[in-house]
């Protein structure tokens with residue numbers, strides 16, 4: 446099963462009154478379910494705008510995206526943890542803040558997740574005392590606890606030091622193995638993209654430059670074309 450994005454156009458306001466700018470130009474591709482789709486492209490290509498549109502944070506101007514309301518969970522570049530909540534409560538928060546579960550039940554579920562991913566030791570700590578890698582792993586668990594079938598990750602490692610990057614990419618690799626989980630990942634980390642992707646969408650200037658199976662995209666004979674074009678911009 447796939448979910449289609451069809452001729453998606455997104456325009457955003459500019460500093461000038463009544464002047465808008467088209468950030469995505471008739472973008473079409475299919476989101477394969479239970480796979481890892483990686484969105485690559487140079488800075489300003491529209492990657493974040495696309496992922497925000499899929500999450501309903503950015504309105505569609507014309508064209509269409511699948512209705513993913515209530516089916517997505519987002520992981521942010523800068524973690525966006527609640528500073529006043531412990532790691533445990535950050536993970537539990539999507540369940541109890543929405544009233545889906547009692548705080549006690551949500552915490553129990555959160556603790557199980559923390560244990561599964563070797564983070565039980567930081568359960569009572571606040572974000573300010575966590576490393577970047579720990580913060581992002583907590584951010585990923587906060588998304589996972591929702592059991593949303595579509596996980597959106599917007600440059601989850603770009604604010605991290607090399608050691609933390611490894612912790613987080615290892616965790617995302619584990620998460621990608623969970624059954625029935627669709628992952629849409631924006632990254633500038635080509636090596637990680639090559640390791641984890643099933644499909645690749647390459648954007649530049651708001652247009653689709655390539656949409657193909659990762660094996661084809663990263664095939665040796667391709668490396669002088671699409672990837673080089675991307676890397677050298």
Ligand SMILES: Nc1ncnc2c1ncn2[C@@H]1O[C@H](COP(=O)(O)OP(=O)(O)OP(=O)(O)O)[C@@H](O)[C@H]1O
Nearest residue numbers: 457458459468486487488489490491492493494495
């Ligand atoms: N809400 C907005 N208001 C004004 N401009 C916006 C808005 N959202 C996106 N843009 C502009 O749209 C273009 C694409 O931005 P976007 O953040 O989607 O690119 P990106 O590929 O994610 O870049 P990066 O890799 O640097 O994060 C940029 O020129 C950006 O300034």
